[in-house]
Amino acid sequence: MMNINLSKKESEELKEFIDSMTWTFAKTMSNIPHWYILWDNMVTPEDKKMFYKLVDYTFKYSVERSFGKRVYKYFLFDGRKYWSMNKDAKATGLINTALMSPTEAYEKTNIASRVK
DSSP, rough: OOOOOOHHHHHHHHHHHHHHHEHHHOOOGSSSOOOOEEGGGSSSSHHHHHHHHHHHHHHSSEEEEEETTTEEEEEETTTTEEEOOOOSSGGGGEEEEEEOOOOHHHHHHHHHHHHH
């Protein structure tokens, strides 16, 4: 179930974390531009905590979409989408991001208008 109502504090903390990370361009799929961060590159305890908060949000507050033959959970936040390649949040060591498509941006707005 999707609940996209993060508190102002949660949104600010998440945005600050996302903006502070060095995202790596996924060269192996350059035809589908996206970037990623790795758990192994998290240095501080705060970065590690925020990495797993982003993973948690990705699994809890997501929309499901097919990509190829698999279904992924996408967390739509601040004009971008975030997803894991794992089905298990605890096994996630990599988070991907890409710009939201116009359809995803519309969907996020439409869902937000219906959430109380």
